[in-house]
Amino acid sequence: MQQHIHWFPGHMAKARRVIGEHLKLVDVVIELLDARIPVSSSNPMIEEITRNKPRIIALNKADLAEAEWTKRWTTYFATQGFSVVALEAVSGKGTKNLVSLVEQAAAPVIERLVAKGIRPRPVRAMILGIPNVGKSSLINRLLGTATVRTGDRPGVTRGQQWIKIGRNLELLDTPGVLWPKMEDQTVAFKLAITGAVPEEVYDREHVVDGLLTLMREHYGSMLTERYGLSVIAADNTELLSAVGRSRGCLRSGGLIDLEKARMILLNEFRSGKLGRVTLDQPEESTDSE
Numbered sequence: 272m273q274q275h276i277h278w279f280p281g282h283m284a285k286a287r288r289v290i291g292e293h294l295k296l297v298d299v300v301i302e303l304l305d306a307r308i309p310v311s312s313s314n315p316m317i318e319e320i321t322r323n324k325p326r327i328i329a330l331n332k333a334d335l336a337e338a339e340w341t342k343r344w345t346t347y348f349a350t351q352g353f354s355v356v357a358l359e360a361v362s363g364k365g366t367k368n369l370v371s372l373v374e375q376a377a378a379p380v381i382e383r384l385v386a387k388g389i390r391p392r393p394v395r396a397m398i399l400g401i402p403n404v405g406k407s408s409l410i411n412r413l414l415g416t417a418t419v420r421t422g423d424r425p426g427v428t429r430g431q432q433w434i435k436i437g438r439n440l441e442l443l444d445t446p447g448v449l450w451p452k453m454e455d456q457t458v459a460f461k462l463a464i465t466g467a468v469p470e471e472v473y474d475r476e477h478v479v480d481g482l483l484t485l486m487r488e489h490y491g492s493m494l495t496e497r498y499g500l501s502v503i504a505a506d507n508t509e510l511l512s513a514v515g516r517s518r519g520c521l522r523s524g525g526l527i528d529l530e531k532a533r534m535i536l537l538n539e540f541r542s543g544k545l546g547r548v549t550l551d552q553p554e555e556s557t558d559s560e
């Protein structure tokens with residue numbers, strides 16, 4: 272897989288600077304992670320970037336992840352001392368919980384202000400996360416109306432103002448866009464199959480080949496059920512052909528349109544139509560398996 276063209280060092284420095292400016296304005300940071308890949312979707316410098324601001328971890332797209340693993344991740348982050356919540360930004364599940372965690376985390380900051388004789392004010396928060404993790408969806412959800420644009424392509428975010436949520440919380444409507452870890456190829460692969468990096472930066476054929484191998488090893492029954500396969504072919508091209516055949520991806524002469532089959536497989540995997548998957552698993556839990 273090629274390197275992520277949008278995140279060379281110059282862009283990282285700029286993103287860091289912009290986030291640094293916004294951080295000065297807030298009491299609490301909400302770090303959005305993809306519940307399917309809580310490690311791979313994290314930013315390598317998040318500790319340095321957020322410094323001493325209280326940080327809440329929200330495991331978003333929990334509807335796409337395996338519930339049991341999300342529970343284990345929640346426990347894992349809690350034992351690391353974080354406030355953590357499983358979230359579904361699109362449906363809104365978990366947002367109430369998130370808001371109350373933000374208010375709790377900011378309470379000491381507000382108390383300090385009050386102790387200095389400054390009038391109590393609402394808690395201020397901002398959202399941070401890598402592309403496509405659901406930042407705009409969460410803002411929309413909290414806003415209650417779809418006035419912030421969301422897109423299923425990475426890199427679509429805009430605007431800046433405070434959104435008032437109830438009486439006690441103000442959210443910066445510009446999320447901080449963090450760059451993903453792209454050096455580790457296993458991480459890059461997980462980012463590609465979950466849709467966190469733009470299509471143009473990876474080779475689809477190569478990535479789908481890896482996805483087929485992963486599905487065969489861990490989620491074979493999803494393939495048989497979704498595509499009505501009686502067996503899982505040992506060869507990835509044969510397996511892909513079977514997926515294409517079941518979806519009627521035919522070219523003239525009766526050949527299977529493998530490229531179309533790749534698109535279908537990727538889209539159905541990403542949208543959870545194949546089933547719920549968790550691709551990063553906390554070490555403590557795997558040890559006790």
Ligand SMILES: Nc1nc2c(ncn2[C@@H]2O[C@H](COP(=O)(O)OP(=O)(O)OP(=O)(O)O)[C@@H](O)[C@H]2O)c(=O)[nH]1
Nearest residue numbers: 332359360403404405406407408422423425426427
């Ligand atoms: N299934 C599911 N999809 C989600 C969830 N949250 C966001 N999405 C989808 O993920 C895609 C990306 O969401 P956005 O809200 O645009 O993500 P973003 O982090 O703002 O993306 P950038 O603007 O690229 O930084 C969209 O297709 C959303 O519908 C969720 O909780 N569950």
